Amino acid sequence: MNDITILNGSDPAGKIILSKDKVYRGINKDFVIEYTMIYYNCLQNDLFGRYIINTKIADDFKLDPFFLIFEHEKVKPYTYPFEWTLLMAIDSAYTTLNLVASLDKIGLGLKDGHRFNIAYHKGNFHWIDFGSIIQYKTFSWMFEEFMDAFINAIICMANGTYHSDNVTSYLTDTDEKKYTHLRTKVLMYAHEGAVAEAAQLLYQWIHFYERKMKIVSHHSSIPEAVLSPLLHFAKDFQIKDILLISGDLSTICFPLAQNNLSVTVFHENPECVDFLYSQIKGKTISITPVYIDFLNPNSKNNEPRWLKAEERFATEMVVVFQHFTTINPIDFAPLVKKLKAFTLRYAALEVTYPYNTAMITAIEQEFDIMSISTKFYHQNKKLLFVKAK
Secondary structure (H helix, E strand, O other): OOOEEEOOOOOOOEEEEEEOOEEEEEEOHHHHHHHHHHHHHHHHOOOEOOOEOOEEEOOOOOOOOOOEEEEEOOOOOOOOHHHOOHHHHHHHHHHHHHHHHHHHHOOOEEOOOOHHHEEEEOOEEEEOOHHHEEOOOOOHHHHHHHHHHHHHHHHHHHOOOOOOOOHHHHOOHHHHHHHHHHHHHHHHHHHOOOHHHHHHHHHHHHHHHHHHOOOOOOOOOOOHHHHHHHHHHHHHOOOOEEEEEOOOOHHHHHHHHHOOOEEEEEEOOHHHHHHHHHHHOOOOOOEEEEEOOOOOOOOOOOOOOOOOHHHHHOEEEEEEOOOOOOOOOOOOHHHHHHHHHHEEEEEEEEEEOOOOHHHHHHHHHHEEEEEEOOOOEOOOEEEEEEEEO
16 A cells, blocks of 8 residues: 555545556546446547547556546656646647537536646647546536636736736737627526537637747757767667757757657747647657746746656656856856756766866766767767766
8 A cells, every 4th residue: 555645636526546657546436327427428439548638447456445446547747737838728728628529519528627637748638637527518617717727828828927817917908808708708608508609719719829829940950969879878778768958959859759768858948849849739759848947947836736847857867958068157066956856867968078177076976977979069069978876
């Protein structure tokens, strides 16, 4: 039992169970028939893996007092909504509405509509709260929660901020009137049970913001002197997961993923993250773009219940571009400590020649230097490979 964690939650149907790197959902006795029927209804209508995270009835795991246990495909790494960009927020909203419309066609609905019930996973967004699916029409408060969560976030992000208690301050007088009319009409449709009509109005509102977006290319040419040593190191040391602190070589995630590596990409520029996401959306690919500042990764995470970035994104190997190439006399120690917090084993650091003595000294406090790539790229740069002490 030491390797089993049951998460606290308010869902009367059951609980989430974590065990041996797997995610289960235990269903309480009074809800077994209902969720068995919901499961097979969703399965027969091809909703798992399309809008809902892949789910199956667990045949290798039992735990009292649950009478039915589902196993969900694990989302790893898990990103929070405050680590998404505008395009990702838009697609998460579309997926939720697609699920609502699909459930309505088969006599099911949703009872919750907040953004923490959906997650990015391998190129797509998936609904992860199976317990919020019900054998009834989607509730009107789900639509109200959806507008407060998804629509308001999209409006804020389109105006350069993550959240505001006064979202209408970002709207013109004309758009505020349209927004108020939208809310009224959506809730009217929802109260009448016209789920498809309510969803269609929200599609149109989201599409208005999507049309205004411009994806800026951040494509960069990847030097062979960078890619080749990384691939050789990953193969020699059996690396499967890489965290890429991308700098100006963010698109190296594509050839890394093509070589069967799972890549998480940190970038503090939302335009760059949107570009990466635009290249992988809808594809089954092991790349996770994250809108995050490596030097201050928890700046938008101000609630203690959400896991810190260092816990969620810790990986076998971290690859860092730009951060160690400065020639300015900075204190490298905090940078090195931040690096070590994310890597479980190894790191590859972009460094310039001649090497900064203070940088090397700081690195050696936390890492053993293993090797350095043989060829220069971009005139005076190489990759320094290190192992965490």
